[in-house]
Amino acid sequence: MKHRVGVLISGRGSNMAALVAAARDPACPYEVAVVASDKADAAGLAHAAANGIPVFVGPPGKIAREASFDAIFRANGVDTIALAGYMRLLSDEFVARWRGSIVNIHPSLLPAYKGLDTHARAIAAGDAHGGCSVHVVTEELDGGAVLGQARVPILPGDTPDALAERVLAAEHLLYPKVLAEFVTR
Numbered sequence: 001m002k003h004r005v006g007v008l009i010s011g012r013g014s015n016m017a018a019l020v021a022a023a024r025d026p027a028c029p030y031e032v033a034v035v036a037s038d039k040a041d042a043a044g045l046a047h048a049a050a051n052g053i054p055v056f057v058g059p060p061g062k063i064a065r066e067a068s069f070d071a072i073f074r075a076n077g078v079d080t081i082a083l084a085g086y087m088r089l090l091s092d093e094f095v096a097r098w099r100g101s102i103v104n105i106h107p108s109l110l111p112a113y114k115g116l117d118t119h120a121r122a123i124a125a126g127d128a129h130g131g132c133s134v135h136v137v138t139e140e141l142d143g144g145a146v147l148g149q150a151r152v153p154i155l156p157g158d159t160p161d162a163l164a165e166r167v168l169a170a171e172h173l174l175y176p177k178v179l180a181e182f183v184t185r
């Protein structure tokens with residue numbers, strides 16, 4: 001039996017698409033069971049639906065939204081939740097209900113640059129490298145155990161957008177690999 005992953009997105013969903021593409025491999029230990037979002041206009045929902053994956057949009061309000069995510073994930077036999085560009089802070093209650101079963105991809109080399117605007121901050125600091133991290137989700141924003149990382153160079157004259165593009169390519173390789181390792185831990 002493959003592990004069933006519920007993915008949470010808020011927008012474009014390119015990391016979700018990378019997880020879906022990797023799951024096509026018969027040897028992949030997980031399958032994407034449902035893709036949910038806090039945004040009805042999240043572009044990634046159309047990609048998931050086009051790949052035959054059930055999609056769901058949560059109602060407004062954190063409590064109602066999270067209760068609906070919990071219900072749809074349980075109804076679909078989800079055992080692992082993957083945040084992929086989900087831009088809301090999950091409540092302590094939701095994290096506790098899924099303790100140790102939620103992972104997230106973050107566009108920095110954690111513990112450096114938790115939160116937002118990670119690429120601009122790395123460039124402003126004069127760092128030689130940027131990167132991305134997959135971590136376990138806890139109550140502390142971007143504070144959970146790091147499961148895997150990928151480093152990319154910061155080049156002279158780099159803009160945050162140019163660095164973000166280079167890091168995103170690394171994210172799409174890192175996330176499926178680390179998720180597969182995580183579900184079979």
Ligand SMILES: Nc1nc2c(c(=O)[nH]1)N[C@@H](CN(C=O)c1ccc(C(=O)N[C@@H](CCC(=O)O)C(=O)O)cc1)CN2
Binds near residue numbers: 089116140142
């Ligand atoms: N309990 C947790 N929830 C979430 C985590 C986490 O580690 N623990 N990771 C984030 C993802 N994320 C970075 O990877 C992130 C998402 C959103 C924000 C943020 O600052 N958001 C806005 C709006 C917040 C809201 O509406 O809830 C803000 O606070 O202004 C920072 C980092 C996903 N959730």
Ligand SMILES: NCC(=O)N[C@@H]1O[C@H](COP(=O)([O-])[O-])[C@@H](O)[C@H]1O
Binds near residue numbers: 009013014084087
């Ligand atoms: N703090 C969370 C965060 O910034 N996540 C980042 O948002 C982007 C989502 O892209 P996608 O929707 O194409 O996967 C990704 O770069 C991801 O690391």
